[in-house]
Amino acid sequence: MFATIELRNPLVAVVLFAFFGSALPFPVWAQNAGPPESTTWNSLKGDVFEQKSIEAANGIVTIDAPKRAEDAAIVPVDLHFKTDAASGRIKAVTLIVDENPSPVAAVFKFGPDAGVTHLATRLRVNAYSYVRAIAETEDGKLHMAETYVKAxxxxxxxxxxxxxxxLANLGKMKLRVFPAKTMGLASMTRATEMQLMIRHPNNSGLQMDQVTRYYIPAHFIQGLTVSQGNRLIMSMEGGISISEDPNFRFEFDAKPGEDIKVEAADTEGKKFRDEWPLESSGLQESKPRI
Incomplete structure (x- = not known):
């Protein structure tokens, strides 16, 4: 039987807790420790969204990312959107990494009839942080989903x-169109899935040249537009949090017979563009048209 000890001195209680508590197996502490409070977000959201109210996601937007990233420089992030009559069309989504030096990773805007239901990309995460997706619907309301990433x-x-x-491969693009369930362009009128890859260092300004030991100036893709014919699929305003060689995978409502066009611009004023015929499968690589 254990004796009951009354600790009248708070300092003694703290010391004893530290001593005996440290003897507990580490997993006990780890299992009980959840994500921290969103103190950074509370001071950040007003700068990004001013005084707009931000509601819970309620399934309108979901975000998936690894709880512990294998590589903090290329953390995969998956977004899914619900676009039914009740929730309304999603016209924009903002990706935020709370603890990054530049928290707003990217702002994506979608065309009025693009029907984008899925978007995936890769982010840099500089410290243990919440990663957030804030979707804006046609009625101007904001809906937020979040996840906590250890990186x-x-x-x-x-x-x-x-x-x-x-620099030798700067701006080269690859476009992959995933096969439809039924082969042929006639079947590609709904939910076509596509992956766009752009060769670009996307330097953050915080990386050090391993030879000279000087910091490499920031140089990244800051603007991107994907369209089919004259119809906007999506556009992006990007920052330093988008990983090297930007990669975007998205699902949208395609129209048969119209080419896919991509235009991009970086912070040094270089512009890249290309276009491809819409095909049911295949990986096509282009040289940049500057």
Whole structure:
């Protein structure tokens, strides 16, 4: 039987708790520790959305990301959108990484009849952080989904390619159209899935050149437009949190017989564009048209 000890001195209680508490197996502490409070977000949201009210997602937008990232420089993030009559069309979504030096990773806007229901990309995460997706519906309401990601150092991680190689391939694009359930363009009138890859270092300004030991200036894709014919599918305003060699996978309502066009611009004023015929499958690579 254990004796009951009354601790009248708070300092003694703290010391004893630290001593005996440290003897507990580490997993007990880890299992009981949940994500921290959103203190950064509370001070950040007014700067991004002013005084607009932000509601819970309620299934209108969902976000998936690994709880512990394997590589903080390329953290996969998946967004899904519900676009029924009750919730209304989603016209824009803002991706935010609370603890990044530049928290707003990207703002995506969707065409009025694009029917985008899924969007995936890769982000840099600089410290343990909430990652948020704030969707704006046609009625102007904001709906937020969030997840907590354990990763650190993503914004300062060295580039995967050396400078010469990155510049030699700057702006090259690959477009992949995933096969429809029924082959042929006639079947590709709903929910076509596509993946766009752009060769670009997307330097954050926080990375160090491993040879010179100087910081590499920020240089990233800041504007992107994807369209089919004259119809906007989506546009993006990006920042330093989008990973090297930006990669976007999205699902939208396609129209048969119209080409896919992509235009991009980076922070040094370079512009890249290309277009591809809409096909049911295949991986097509282009040289940038600058």
């Amino acid at each position: 650190s150092g993503g914004c300062s991680a060295p580039a995967m390619k050396n400078t010469d190689e990155a």
